[in-house]
Amino acid sequence: MGVGVLDQTGATFAEYLPGMRAVIIADENTWAAAGAGVQESLRAAGIDSDEPVVFPGQPVLFADDAMVLRVRDILAATGAAAVSVGSGSINDVVKNASDMVGRPYLSVCTAASVDGYTAEGAAITVRGVKSTVTCRAPIAVVAPIDVMAAAPSRLTATGLGDLFEKIPAGADWLVSDALGIEAVDWDVWDLVQGPLQDAIADPDGLRRGDLEAVEALSEGLQMSGLAIQVHGTSRPASGAGHHFSHQWEMEGYGRDWAIPLSHGFKVGLGTLAMCALYEIVIGIDLSSIDVESRLVAWPTPAQDRARVEALQPAPIIRESAVRASAEKYLPPDAARERLERIRRVWPELRFRLAQQLMPASEVEDILRRVGAIHHPSQIGVSLEQLRTKYFQAQTIRARYTILDTLEEAGVLTDVVDRLFAPGGYWYGRSPEPRWTDAS
Ligand SMILES: [Zn+2]
Known part of the structure; x- marks a missing residue:
């Protein structure tokens, strides 16, 4: 390189x-x-x-x-x-x-x-x-x-969008680690998280095609790919922000456009969506979940399947979402253990998440400056459709993320609704014109 x-x-x-x-x-x-x-x-x-x-x-x-x-x-x-x-x-x-x-x-x-x-x-x-x-x-x-x-700047913006997700994806891995589901491999973690800050530090330079900025981004991307190779799964580089993109990709959204909607543009928007959600999450107290009342309402496998099917109307996605969600489903005994563990680890986990994350407004600013998608309206997605994506994203992969924690704790709907209610991140955020290559 x-x-x-x-x-x-x-x-x-x-x-x-x-x-x-x-x-x-x-x-x-x-x-x-x-x-x-x-x-x-x-x-x-x-x-x-x-x-x-x-x-x-x-x-x-x-x-x-x-x-x-x-x-x-x-x-x-x-x-x-x-x-x-x-x-x-x-x-x-x-x-x-x-x-x-x-x-x-x-x-x-x-x-x-x-x-x-x-x-x-x-x-x-x-x-x-x-x-x-x-x-x-x-x-x-x-x-x-x-x-x-020298490549078109939309391609560099796409690369930043893909790399940016490593911030909330890292947070998701910390959550999974703290709950004893998937341990963090700290050597692999360093490969991804180490070069990350430098790689996203100069969005204006990236848009202009400055050699130094592009080299830093390229290093971040190459190391992230190597981390996936070392770890044997994409966990080090992909969390719920990627799940937003997977959902759009499985729907084929934007595939037939003159310039097809890129992976990194969707992932960048997923990154913003997840950083906005995490801002609310680190402000709530999951150490006070009422385990008993949550278990009373715990879904049976059939009820959970019905929930997933209702969220995924497209048959081809529904099938794989049902499979992925069944893999994550917890029977009541395991659910009790999980909820108690969430309660126990939350005070320290919340602190670590706050260190890992970036404010959504900063994420948006970086996406805007590099020329990436930072509002769903730019790709013809309404706020209502974006709201649905938060729930769909929880269903389409077996990989555990904060969306699962919130679903298990019974607060996912409440947290997502706050994002779209007065004072929430997405509330009243004015639509922006459709993205074109010239913009
Ligand atoms: Zn990716």
């Missing part, structure tokens, strides 16, 4: 993929950004290459199962190792396809837009549903900061 490192692509390929042929996979946009440089560098290092595969730039390449199979067939026919030149979609498609043919690949990043470069797993739409497909990470990554800084 660094300014001017594109010309080290060939040497990197030779070091990590010795003796192999190369095939560059790009689209017209990413080819224009870095294709010739990569090709030249491979040639200079004496690497034999196939004719590059360059997909059309319009419409934007869509990372679905059909695309993965196309690239898999290309790789199967050549025996070459892929050099992915691009950002989120191209990298994910090449990662999945390379894994299918059991071949390592090299990733050349053209934008600081995702943390997935260095991560295991790819975000692929399979039979119409956005999914995380298990597959190996690239053998090496080349991150030329000058190329990435």
